[in-house]
Amino acid sequence: MRTSRNMGVNNSHRTPVFDENEDVNFDHFQILRAIGKGSFGKVCIVQKRDTKKMYAMKYMNKQKCIERDEVRNVFRELQIMQRLEHPFLVNLWYSFQDEEDMFMVVDLLLGGDLRYHLQQNVHFNEEAVKLYICELALALNYLQSYHIIHRDIKPDNILLDEHAPELFQAFLEGGPGYSYPVDWWSLGITSYELLRGWRPYDIHSNTSLKEILLMISTEKVHCSSTWSKGLVALLKKLLVKEPECRLSSLKDIQNAPYLVDVNWDAVLEKNLPPAFVPNKGRLNCDPTFELEEMILESKPLHKKKKRLAKNKSKDSGKDSSSLYGHLQQCLETVHNDFTIFNREKLRKSRAESGQTSNKESETCNQALEKTEDGHNNNVLETFYTTVPS
Structure with a gap:
């Protein structure tokens, strides 16, 4: 059984070079395989094209989040994870968005x-x-x-x-x-x-x-x-x-x-030998996630570029009905309120200056205020990151 699959992405041996001042986005990652899903989000294995590092990427459809009133929870999840980093937590590395989805890129765990x-x-x-x-x-x-x-x-x-x-x-x-x-x-x-x-x-x-x-x-x-x-x-x-x-x-x-x-x-320090070690020769997750992405998914991730380009041409001719107008307004609000995050850049900034930039400090302070207010008791969706080892 194959443990990875190139889901239609151009496979080049040449390492791409990205502008270090550019925000990380969908194009910076190669999609390898689907590995999990929740009620309105899915998870796949990705590889960052420039560094070749492997991650798990969760992507959540904006329209579904709006329809299910889950946007607030997603934003709180992002705010909290941006603030945290610990050896025994699944740490957030990047967050970004496009017209369809919100993305969270986190540690990839192989067991x-x-x-x-x-x-x-x-x-x-x-x-x-x-x-x-x-x-x-x-x-x-x-x-x-x-x-x-x-x-x-x-x-x-x-x-x-x-x-x-x-x-x-x-x-x-x-x-x-x-x-x-x-x-x-x-x-x-x-x-x-x-x-x-x-x-x-x-x-x-x-x-x-x-x-x-x-x-x-x-x-x-x-x-x-x-x-x-x-x-x-x-x-x-x-x-x-x-x-x-x-x-x-x-x-x-x-x-x-x-x-x-x-x-x-x-x-x-993770220096104690574990008594149980997962089998590296088998898939440590349900393989049906990959089949569903290939066969049942109406908006497959690897066809995103073509789909978004096609949607832009369609949008120019859409009517301005009250239903469509309300949804569009909600999508614009989500787009404006979404927080972009890059832990790699944050670490580099801290190393160079010895402290966070004003923007980074503001983001961290906002996240801390949100987590300490004690007024929101919504439970966030489970995040699955089971992957083949």
């Missing part, structure tokens, strides 16, 4: 997500999960320092790179009614599922809220007799029902007897 590996009947032993707990704890501590609650810690959102350290996507601060302990509860649930293959509570999409509350308040979490006493004690403290009594900080985790022997600096 697949943990949900995929669970579905492949991978058994995660205690040593593997212990490292994951440590890595996640460091990432949650970093998010907490920025007043951000993830709110969606689960195997689907925990991604592996080709060497198997854990990485996952960062996402929103919480609203009234709960705080950081919610993420540490989710860490306990996720760790349990990795070890046992199923969750500690039998909850499904059709389980009512009343049933869930009764289940959590009355049922005990049953741990395997094969697990060490230290691990069981840690999980039980993460799964304490009362948030104020739960382990809910990096310090709490580090003081747990089960983890007192951990070299946390080595964890952060």
Whole structure:
């Protein structure tokens, strides 16, 4: 099976040269293959034409975002990710747009997500999960320092790179009614599922809220007799029902007897050998995403240039009906409010001047204000970046 495919893009061996003052755009990337999708966005593997670096690129159709009232969430996702950078987060490198889509280019992780590996009947032993707990704890501590609650810690959102350290996507601060302990509860649930293959509570999409509350308040979490006493004690403290009594900080985790022997600096530097390494000889994601892009997609990415050129000629003859006029107005608002981002340029600017430029500082400050206001509790869409290794 091929692990990459040139989706109609001109394949030249000559490395292109781009103006360093030019904003990064769609033309700067070669599209290799589709690897995932969400409710209104898709993900593909791309290669930056000048540096040859590989990334995952998420692209979201503007019209669909407007129709589903998701533009605000996308913008908040961008604002937050522009502010963050950590070894155990999926970091944003570039954001840009065209007439159809908004694009986010992020770290490419070659090991697949943990949900995929669970579905492949991978058994995660205690040593593997212990490292994951440590890595996640460091990432949650970093998010907490920025007043951000993830709110969606689960195997689907925990991604592996080709060497198997854990990485996952960062996402929103919480609203009234709960705080950081919610993420540490989710860490306990996720760790349990990795070890046992199923969750500690039998909850499904059709389980009512009343049933869930009764289940959590009355049922005990049953741990395997094969697990060490230290691990069981840690999980039980993460799964304490009362948030104020739960382990809910990096310090709490580090003081747990089960983890007192951990070299946390080595964890952060990714110097500890993982107990589970994804198979590099197989595709660590669902191959149907590529088939859907080839066969079912009405607006395939590799035909974008021709399509946009054709649309421009059509637009000149369109009527100015109220429906079309309203949509056009919304699209123009999205275009004007979208924030372009280039971490590569930001790093270079910082290295040269020792500080961010006025524009970069303003962008970061706006993002921080947005994440600290505590008034928006919308959950961002899951971002999938499972790729072949």
